[in-house]
Amino acid sequence: MKRFSTLLLAVLFVATGAGISMADTIKIGLMAPLTGSWASEGEEMKNIVNLLADEINANGGLLGQQIEVIAEDDGGDPRTASLAAQRLATQEVIAVIGTYGSSVTEASQAIYDDFSILQVANGSTAIRLTEKGLKYFFRTSPRDDEQGRVAAQTIKGLGFGKVAILHDNTSYAKGLAEETKGLLEKTSNSIVFFDALTPGERDYTAILTKMKAANPDVVFFTGYYPELGLILRQKMEMAWNVPFIGGDATNNPDLVKIAGAKAAEGYYFLSPPVPQDLAFAKSKDFLKAYKAKYGSYPGSIWAVLSGDGFLTITEGVKAAKTTDPEKLAEFLHAGTQKVSGLTGKIAFNTKGDRVGEVYRVYRIDAEGKFILQDK
């Protein structure tokens, strides 16, 4: 017992010691899944935000002060997220970036609102998050209804009739699947298949076999890239040539690695533009710097959107010349700010949603490259 309590005390000292920091800094919180199933997203979010903060600090800081990024792990689950939010709130951050996953974000919303801390979510697309009238909540990611609209339009535009829809029973994927289903059913399209896979498995042949029997013209998949990579590969092995269209959670270079270029060829997906396709000097410089520091390009568009969250906050502070959250929120809601972010111009409406057309249609070519399609 004694041995143990000594250990515990030692650990507590280390943990609290790490929390002590310098004064005279502007603290910005980052809430990200650093452990658990979405740890890869969290890792990139942290890398991106740190990179951008280092850049600003090297150029004299923000309003003459250095920026300190405090990253807290939300573990990708709501309970840990609410604790992470409490912890950030008590460390005097002016604003928080994050997080990934709508239900995880939702568990933290009320806490930041209670403490009047600005929150800019990056990977939270559920419609209801911005329908609550929260003053301090913003997001750089688009909403499910926007993507659903573009998805239905694309499926019709490509001339497909019978549609199979596959989601993975996450809040996001199911929301998008239902949104799209509703829109497609209003027109001449028929939904011949609608079901959910279990994420994290390796073998999806049972689902493919069942879907094939429904004989769709196209499959719309709203889940994430690791599962899709396996599905595309297993589909090719089954020698089934149905085209697939996917949502923005499949936008990841690893998709082609998992599926193989041959199986991935011809796959369409909707997504905010990948940074490589942006004409802005900002995104090109950013990508170069990122690759120089971490050895590869960022994989996830959601992680890139956390960079946009960071720029929203810092550029907002610069333009409004204050770190007061209330004034900052007013400034951002007014929509007059036009920050050039990593994924294009960032501006918000009165609800805190990002305005402007974000979605593009991409197709994977024979070499596994993501090719932007004309609408």
Added chain:
Amino acid sequence: MEEFFQQLTNGLAVGGIYALIALGYTMVYGVLKLINFAHGDLFTLGAYLGLTLLTSLGLSGHLGTVLGLIVLAIMVTGFVGIAGALLERAAYRPLRDSHRLSAVVSALGASIFLQNTIMLIYGAKNYVYPLDILPRTTLHIFGLPVPLVRILILTASLLLMAGLYLFIQKTRLGTAIRAAAIDQGAAKLMGINVNQVIMIVFLVGPGLGGVAGLMVGLYYGQVNFTMGWVYGLKAFTAAILGGIGNIPGAMVGGLLLGVIEALGAAYISIAWKDAIAFCVLIVILIVRPTGILGERVADKI
């Protein structure tokens, strides 16, 4: 009807992997009565080690595909087996004489530890095996398209199971393992070195788990650090379904679980697939309280 047979082969392919992982579970359980929750993470370790060895040594390039893969499988078995034996020495042996559930908690701790070790070493991103290692041809058997790799994997699983069964039933060492499983005290009195027997069990069981990891990597291509948790739980379910501690039971349980999942997904609901599998498990256990091939023991809880 064609769809039914197609789903049957789908289920058998998945079940073969479950069975292979379940073997390690059931071996360890048979001797120590320990639910080794870290087994799934040793499986993950096998998948990662296989990838590292494959890409760094370029075995298939030097030795040709078949020989290269066999050497690779032996190396992975060896390394993961050693990891398993070390784990037993460090985390389970001190608990051997205490309450059974204490060792289960230690195993859960080991599972978290191993999973996060892998994450800290390799990072949290997905890793992908080279695509062109295994032949990607598809055979047509009675008009059903069956990828050749599936047949290879199922054959390899069956061979390993048969080998293990013969090892346990026909060799001196296997007899010692069976003796230790029945009564450690009596086995000791018969001059069997029980500690050594347990070490061997922990070399073989996790080693098989490691090979299963390698096979999953080679076949499906994608590995990540959390994959062991799901596979571990499925394999544990399979082992219980067949009657835990029983080697043919693990095989039957694994294949059956795979087939139930595939048919459940095909004819009832994909989203409810795992729930259906668990319902079948519960019903089977209500009818046969020690699993399909488990011995009926008049025993108190």
Added chain:
Amino acid sequence: MMNEKYKLFLYSAFALILATAPLYLNSYWVDVLNSVGLYAILALSLNIILGDAGLYNMGHAAFFAVGAYTAAYLNTQFGLPILWALPVSGIVAGIAGLLVARPVVHLRGDYLLIVTVGVGEILRIALINDVFGLTGGPNGIFGIDRPVLFGFKIRKPQEFFYLIWGFVAVTIFLFYRLKNSRFGRALDYLREDMTAAEGSGIDTGRYQLYAFMVGAAWAGMAGTLYASKMSIISPESFSFWESVLIFIIVILGGSGNIAGVLLGTFLIIGLPEAFRGFANARMWFFGLAMMLMMIFRTEGILPHRPRVFKSLDRQRP
């Protein structure tokens, strides 16, 4: 060991330090304590099933979920005040526990364990698939009211602290009484020697069922508190991992010992928070700490009884 007076002093000092915690801790640490309190209720309720009755239950989050969803549904659909839902969700979860346990309670240890894992998973899948349109699917149920006690609305972590730990105190008191009752003694007997207990005229099956029901009902009430605190509940809060966590707390703390289970809760829920300084290595340290604690305290940190009984277990095939 410790004499009674010393023990009493230690417990009251601990209670005093804890009761005044909101005065000197910031709201983050108070919220960590709230989390500890909720898991303490869950672990104490599992302790009745696992520690006292010796039934291997690794699906306890299922009853936690039943309680949380019952309360959330009644509150959001019918406007029932959340604290009024407390007894209702307790009863519903208790009935669920009875229904689950009835056909499987006779199964041998590990077979029961996988069955309870299965029940937990079946329920989680049902919640995700929005069974009968009651659960809201993966979104869960949101907009749950904050509790109101004597006209006072509980919002802040500091206020929840007293609600949750008040409930913990009641739980400890009742469970302590229960342990020293006829029921508690019967459970002790049947856990240690089922055959002998049956021979002495104890209806073992019925007592095991009661234990399961009480434990499940209490977990259901913890669910109500959780729902009111989070104001949104979704299936991922009731995953298999939650069941595992509660299971670990009971065994690591010392199954059957109320003080041990409480200490276990502080360690298992508190440590990952204390390890936050290690960033993404925090769960690595947590896993390591778990193994070390088990190796050095093989019977749990505060074991239930002397080691006399330890050899019994080894002889089971």
